[in-house]
Amino acid sequence: MSPHLDSEGIWREVLRRPATAKPRPALFLDRDGTINVEIGYLHEPAKAVLVPGAAAAIAAANRADWLVVVITNQGGVGRGYYGWEAFRDTQRRIEAMLADDAGAKVDMVLACPFHPEAPEPALRHKDHYARKPHPGMLFKAAADLPIDLARSIVAGDRASDLMAGRAAGCEQGVLVDSGFQAAERKAAEALAREGYRVRVAPDLSALTPGFGAAK
Numbered sequence: 001m002s003p004h005l006d007s008e009g010i011w012r013e014v015l016r017r018p019a020t021a022k023p024r025p026a027l028f029l030d031r032d033g034t035i036n037v038e039i040g041y042l043h044e045p046a047k048a049v050l051v052p053g054a055a056a057a058i059a060a061a062n063r064a065d066w067l068v069v070v071i072t073n074q075g076g077v078g079r080g081y082y083g084w085e086a087f088r089d090t091q092r093r094i095e096a097m098l099a100d101d102a103g104a105k106v107d108m109v110l111a112c113p114f115h116p117e118a119p120e121p122a123l124r125h126k127d128h129y130a131r132k133p134h135p136g137m138l139f140k141a142a143a144d145l146p147i148d149l150a151r152s153i154v155a156g157d158r159a160s161d162l163m164a165g166r167a168a169g170c171e172q173g174v175l176v177d178s179g180f181q182a183a184e185r186k187a188a189e190a191l192a193r194e195g196y197r198v199r200v201a202p203d204l205s206a207l208t209p210g211f212g213a214a215k
């Protein structure tokens with residue numbers, strides 16, 4: 001078993017720790033379809049391709065002293081399509097590409113393997129609190145790093161990413177909309193009608209200018 005799994009079986013890995021414990025906002029990022037191009041259960045490092053603008057936005061968040069936290073549902077682990085080693089190798093490849101592209105750095109990675117159709121009973125869960133749209137991964141991140149959830153942003157390519165951020169008390173959600181996911185856009189617009197602060201943008205580059213003023 002991986003040393004990065006916590007007592008509940010969630011991948012929970014701090015890569016960098018800020019120098020001080022002063023609370024600061026986090027940019028919570030979905031991974032597949034947000035940082036890297038969605039190909040469906042990505043688990044081979046060589047198949048990872050960055051979404052344009054992702055590395056620059058993460059680098060801007062780094063410079064503004066925001067924490068960058070990847071929160072990814074990895075139902076493929078639960079379903080037995082691949083294991084944690086493949087997840088880790090793919091994740092390390094994505095981090096290397098982000099660093100090469102713009103010097104961008106991820107501070108923490110969380111991954112939830114639970115899935116309703118997992119063949120292995122230990123990973124089978126109807127509705128795990130850490131699986132987005134639920135906020136468990138964000139709360140775990142805030143327990144490990146000095147994160148001000150109320151000033152944090154969540155970004156992802158599905159409305160469930162934004163729902164997790166809303167449930168954790170993040171001040172806004174950004175739906176990165178490649179144009180292929182009309183249903184996700186509709187669901188995100190419904191969240192906005194319920195009063196949640198939602199932005200829709202083609203990719204993460206829409207966030208880059210905002211970090212210039214952030215402190």
Ligand SMILES: [Mg+2]
Nearest residue numbers: 030032033157
């Ligand atoms: Mg996604």
